[in-house]
Amino acid sequence: MKALVKEKAGPGLRLVDVPEPEVGPGEVKIRVLRTGICGTDLHIRKYDDWARQTLKPPIIVGHEFSGHVVEVAPGVEDISVGDLVSGEGHLVCGKCRNCMAGRRHLCRNTIGLGVNRDGAFAEYLTLPASNVWVHRVPVHPDVAAIFDPFGNAVHTALSFPLVGEDVLITGAGPIGLMAAAVATHVGARHVMITDVSDERLALAGKLGVSLALNVSRTTIGEGMCQLHLREGFDVGLEMSGNPAAMRDMIANMTHGGKIAMLGLPAEEFAVDWATIVTSMITIKGVYGREMYETWYNMSVLLEKGLDLTPVITDRFPYQDFDAAFDTAASGRTGKVILDWSEEARPGRARNEPTEAEAAPTMDRSA
Template sequence: MKIKILKTSICGTDVHIYNWNQWAQDTIPIGLTAGHEYVGEIVEIGENVEGFHIGEKVSGEGHIVCGKCRNCLAGQPHLCRNTQGVGVNRNGAFAEYLVIPATNVWKCSPTIPEELYSCFDPFGNAVHTALSFNMVGEDVLITGAGPIGIMAAAISRHVGARHVVITDMNEYRLDLARKMGATRAVNIGKETLKDVMAELHMKEGFDVGLEMSGNEAGFNDMVNNMKNGGKIALLGLQKSDARIDWTKVIFNGLTLKGIYGREMWETWYKMDTMLQSGLDISKIITHRFDIRDYEKGFAIMNSGNSGKVVLDWTSLYENRGF
């Protein structure tokens, strides 16, 4: 299916590629088109594709799976061992057009703002992570107030968590987390979690942890402040030599669950329905630029003082008859 790109948002992965750091040099083929967070309009449909129409607004799953491996056949395609990433292993959405399999395309609901669909990839990461464990009445700790962590805070409150505490050292993002519903947004360089728990009258630690930071100290701080039997979902990527207090993990009976991408398509259904039932993530989009000003968008992302940054491609199509 061929999609005309209308809006894209910038992911941290895109920033790594833009900066051409060591990971990007080792991973990204020269000449590959990056970008995997988008919303667009169908302009061409393959001859065997059914259920879609020219002109429909769509977004899409950024992980393209084989459909043949054990996990794909067992209904767990998000764990496909042959996954290809749009904008990482194959050409992505930072272009006027994107071609992806129809099985990866998600129809946009007219009741949800178009620009939010450009953020469904990271929103889905937040949903998958936050809903890994029961949240109702639980106290939740989130380490890392990037856009995904902040959206996870909003999701946690929406589904019934009691206290949602998020930690970081970036005051801009901590303030954004407060605006999106976090009970406490904690600058961990100035406050301790022990003090915050005392303030909230918590006695035995956090029930659920969402590790978004990929930071060794942040992860260990989480381990040290979980209740016995607590559950931790891990989305942030730790360095291979990160030192973790495994004795505490074992003796305290903690459950750790690794999170990769989004469940296809259960996560996507949950994204749509939560937005339609009152979840508001609109504040996560803090900056908007025309695609011709993409350098400004990447500069804002590099500064760390932003939520999601959305690039609008529609000006490219003006006066071109489509």
Template sequence: MKALYKSGAQPGFELVDRPEPEPGPGEVKIKVMTTGICGTDLHIQSWDSWAQSTINAPLIPGHEFYGEVVETGDGVHNTKVGDRVSGEGHIVCGMCRNCRAGRRQLCIHTVSVGVQRDGAFAEYVVIPETNAWIQDERITPALGAIFDPLGNAVHTALKFPVTGEDVLITGAGPIGLMAAAVVRHVGARFIVITDVSEPRLELAQSMGVDLPINVARTKIRDAQQSMGMAEGFDIGLEMSGHPTALPEMIANMNHGGRIAMLGLPASSIDIDWATVVTHMLTLQGIYGREMYETWYAMSAMLQSSDWLHDAISSVITDQLPAGDWEKGFEAARNGVGGKVVLDWTQL
């Protein structure tokens, strides 16, 4: 099969022939149709310090995908050949305290598809049946490929109740944009999103955002006043990881405000802990998706709302044949568009 391959501890990928994986007990083999390019994949391609400390090459990367089940291993009971599926990329042990208590997203032995084991930038991938999410016919291959990052957005957006609340989102990348659409769908009052990319801020308006802010030119507090908000934001969703985003968010939260943090900081952040304490703020880290409540939630929302289905689909701004993967990675790296999807039926 054709696959993007990192043959060793160095930058770059190669599109090469690799042996097809075979399903073991409890596993399914999927013919990959589409894959999304994630920031994690960019780190692995560039072989930065994070990748060097995390990845054991050789490796086939890729963890956002959609495809068709073509073979099942022994002990597979609920997934059948021909099912169209997306994949939950976190494979858990099932035996640690959190797994046995039903909190699988907190498993201390998690193995990630495309990070610690071969992934989906290939014509075929193998995952446990428990990680295959069967999709309905309304989910297109492109939309099915981004259920992993959509799950990140839904997990973050729904961590705290947002109905009737004023929400500040820092970072209008693909996950921030999807989170904006989700909190609009569930009934937030005012939604403000920040970034420095004008194309992304323009796209945010179609996500139901009331006010996109270019923070290179406008302060959040000034925008807040322009909307007639007498108090600070009730809910903050920090999606950027930028070192200035969280301190600015904290400074603009209402007393008792709650912040969900998905963005991974690349450096240390100086936080005004006195404000956190005296304003009684809650900071909650978010990683991945709740397994599998987030999957049920996002599937149900997309089934029940044509607007949300179309809004999330519009975050996909680039679709390319997998053979043009280098162009796809360049588009993902430039940070001005939305989600990039590669089509593995075109090589």
């Protein structure tokens, strides 16, 4: 089968032929239809300091995917050949204190799909059945492929009650955009999202936000005036990892405000702890998804009409992976999808829909 592999230390990825994986005990085998390109994948391709410290090449990369089940190990229940599935990319030990208490997202022994174990940028992958999410309601393969980052957005956005609240989101990357869509959908009063990319802020406008603000030209305080806010934001969702964004967020929160922080800074930075203390601001770190409450929330949000399609801006056949990665790294797009279906072909216009992409619901023929 074809797979995108980090073969050795150094920049780049290669599309090579590798053996198809075999199903182990308690596992399922999946024919991949779509994959999403994540910031983690960009780090791996670049082979930066994090990748050098984390990866042990050779390894198949990628962790965001959708596909059809083609084989199920004996004893696996509630998953059938033909099911459209996504997968939780954090494989946990099941034995530590948090796992035993049902807090699997806090497992200290987590193994990452496409980081510590062969991943999803391939025609086939295997995954423990406990990590497989079966889509019981219709969902397009493109959207199913981004359930992993969608889960990050939902986990962050639903960290605190949002109904009737004024919400500030810093960072309009794909996860920030999805968090904005969630906040608007569940009943926030005002949702303001900030970034320095006009292209990404234009995408935010399609998701129903109250204000998409370019902070290279307009301050958050000026944005608050446009929304007629007098006391600051009730909830902050920090999605960028940018020190200036976090400091600006803290400075514009109401007393008793709550911040959920998903953005991962590249290094330590200072914040105004005096304001955090005297304004009694709560800051919660968020990583990954709650297993599997967040997945349930995601499916219900889509079932109740949340539309993520504006977040998906670019599609490429998997053979054009270099162009796809360059597009994702540009910082000007939404989510970039690689098509691994049998009808994927090189040279297809990057937003030209395939037959499967035109289907309104699950398409088992994709």
